[in-house]
Amino acid sequence: MSYFLKDEITCPNCKKPKAPLNSLCGTCFLATMGIPTEPKKSRVSFILAWYDFWVGFYLDTNKRKLYILPIPCVGIVIQL
Numbered sequence: 001m002s003y004f005l006k007d008e009i010t011c012p013n014c015k016k017p018k019a020p021l022n023s024l025c026g027t028c029f030l031a032t033m034g035i036p037t038e039p040k041k042s043r044v045s046f047i048l049a050w051y052d053f054w055v056g057f058y059l060d061t062n063k064r065k066l067y068i069l070p071i072p073c074v075g076i077v078i079q080l
Contacts, residue, residue, distance in 0.1 A: 043079045 013028045050073055058067040069075030 041079075045077045047075045047077050049073055
């Protein structure tokens with residue numbers, strides 16, 4: 001029986017399938033090196049809204065967002 005056909009080739013940490021010659025799967029290996037495996041969610045986004053015809057700052061405490069519109073209808077949203 002070939003080594004590649006064995007079904008017990010799993011990562012000892014997460015039990016996911018792994019390459020036969022590696023001791024950890026790719027996700028666990030990157031985590032041990034301190035490299036994040038999930039992309040960080042962007043906290044800053046841009047907004048273009050024709051109905052937001054105002055200039056200034058607005059803090060939405062329920063959604064925890066800060067809206068900054070330096071130009072009418074064009075602005076930046078920061079997730080707090």
